[in-house]
Amino acid sequence: MSADFLPDTRLPESSRPETLAVHAPQPEIRGSRPLGVPIHQGHVFAFESADTLAAAFESPDAFLYSRMGNPTVRALETAVARLEGGADALSYASGMGAINGVLLALLSTGGHVVAQRCLYGGTYALLTDLAARWGVEVTYVSGTDADEVRAAIRPETRLLYLETIANPTTRVSDLPALIAAAHEAGVPSCVDNTFASPLLCRPIEYGADVVVHSATKYLAGHADVLGGIAVFKDRELHRTVRHHAVEQGAITDPFAAWLTLRGLQTLPLRIERQSASAAELAARLAAHPAVAEVRHPSLAGHPDHAVAARLLPRGGGGVVSLDLAGGREAGKAFVEAVRLASLSVSLGDVKTLVMHPASTSHRQLDEQALAAAGIGPGTVRLSVGIEHVEDLWTDLEQALAKAL
Numbered sequence: 001m002s003a004d005f006l007p008d009t010r011l012p013e014s015s016r017p018e019t020l021a022v023h024a025p026q027p028e029i030r031g032s033r034p035l036g037v038p039i040h041q042g043h044v045f046a047f048e049s050a051d052t053l054a055a056a057f058e059s060p061d062a063f064l065y066s067r068m069g070n071p072t073v074r075a076l077e078t079a080v081a082r083l084e085g086g087a088d089a090l091s092y093a094s095g096m097g098a099i100n101g102v103l104l105a106l107l108s109t110g111g112h113v114v115a116q117r118c119l120y121g122g123t124y125a126l127l128t129d130l131a132a133r134w135g136v137e138v139t140y141v142s143g144t145d146a147d148e149v150r151a152a153i154r155p156e157t158r159l160l161y162l163e164t165i166a167n168p169t170t171r172v173s174d175l176p177a178l179i180a181a182a183h184e185a186g187v188p189s190c191v192d193n194t195f196a197s198p199l200l201c202r203p204i205e206y207g208a209d210v211v212v213h214s215a216t217k218y219l220a221g222h223a224d225v226l227g228g229i230a231v232f233k234d235r236e237l238h239r240t241v242r243h244h245a246v247e248q249g250a251i252t253d254p255f256a257a258w259l260t261l262r263g264l265q266t267l268p269l270r271i272e273r274q275s276a277s278a279a280e281l282a283a284r285l286a287a288h289p290a291v292a293e294v295r296h297p298s299l300a301g302h303p304d305h306a307v308a309a310r311l312l313p314r315g316g317g318g319v320v321s322l323d324l325a326g327g328r329e330a331g332k333a334f335v336e337a338v339r340l341a342s343l344s345v346s347l348g349d350v351k352t353l354v355m356h357p358a359s360t361s362h363r364q365l366d367e368q369a370l371a372a373a374g375i376g377p378g379t380v381r382l383s384v385g386i387e388h389v390e391d392l393w394t395d396l397e398q399a400l401a402k403a404l
Helices: 017-022 050-056 071-084 095-106 121-134 146-152 175-184 235-248 254-264 267-286 305-311 327-337 367-373 389-401
Strands: 002-005 027-030 088-092 112-116 137-141 157-163 189-192 210-214 228-232 291-295 319-324 353-355 379-383
Touching: 071 088, 071 228, 071 254, 088 095, 088 235, 095 121, 095 157, 095 189, 095 210, 095 228, 095 235, 112 121, 121 137, 137 146, 146 175, 157 175, 175 189, 228 235, 267 291, 267 319, 267 389, 319 327, 327 353, 327 379, 327 389
Parallel strands: 112 137, 112 157, 157 189, 189 210
Antiparallel strands: 002 027, 088 228, 210 228, 291 319, 319 379, 353 379
């Protein structure tokens, strides 16, 4: 097979070196195809007619300027939409970019949101900011009671916001019941599925209208990407949010999209290993004298164990939340004593990470909000990687000894 070069009919044969240097030939591969998605790093595309260029402004599949669409980014959107069972997707520069993009597109002054009480700190901060500056009211609910959602919905309610597995408490939302309660009132739902990934749960199958991910986490999985993505149940809602996304400009860089596509290829293997190791470590942690409480959906004592058995039959995810008996000082001693695990923010990485949510990811919450979300002063979040589970336990055990 050969690589021919597309003729540039606009380039005169008499062109001088200065012109030839600008107009490099573009290869056209014939008879074969690349196994990996190419990186289309260029941000601008040329057209043969004015009408074709004008029409491209209205189509997500026409490429004219990478803020409005890029072939590599579009490949990522298509891949994740297919994984989630959605109609289409939008890729963003970060997980918070995706959450902002969806909320800013669907909410306006005077609107109302029903959200579960335990949310990622950045989402909580965004809702607080929208309340202060836009007059968007928020009612927080437990995320476990459909009647509570029904009671919270008002005529001006515009969205139900949930997390499949809550950050960092690992509470599991009863998605079918809660989403159905919202739909009875004509209210759409948005579910953050970052902790589960589409390999463990597909919220659209339970009626979710939008699913968001921090692609930085499990989807990419290697601590080298910042990205977010929103998947939509129908194309009409996708078009509505895309209109705002194009103007907001929080778009994924093509190289970040390519890295995320690379990560997706091993997602099934990683999430299976991480979920299994997290379940094993959670069981051992629950029996350790330095630990007051352990939360992972696989544990029989988890408050949402029965819900998790229905919604997460392939595993409870790679995050374990634990409360140390010694409180804040024990938590600090533990996260500073680990050696194989790393004291770091983020999660879903191939490496095991530990952090103290009250002083990091949920620092925006005051003491009352932390308590309401189920986050204590000694809460530690453990994001389990793909290392051997016995090596991880050896590390955690020696760190726990220093937290007694």
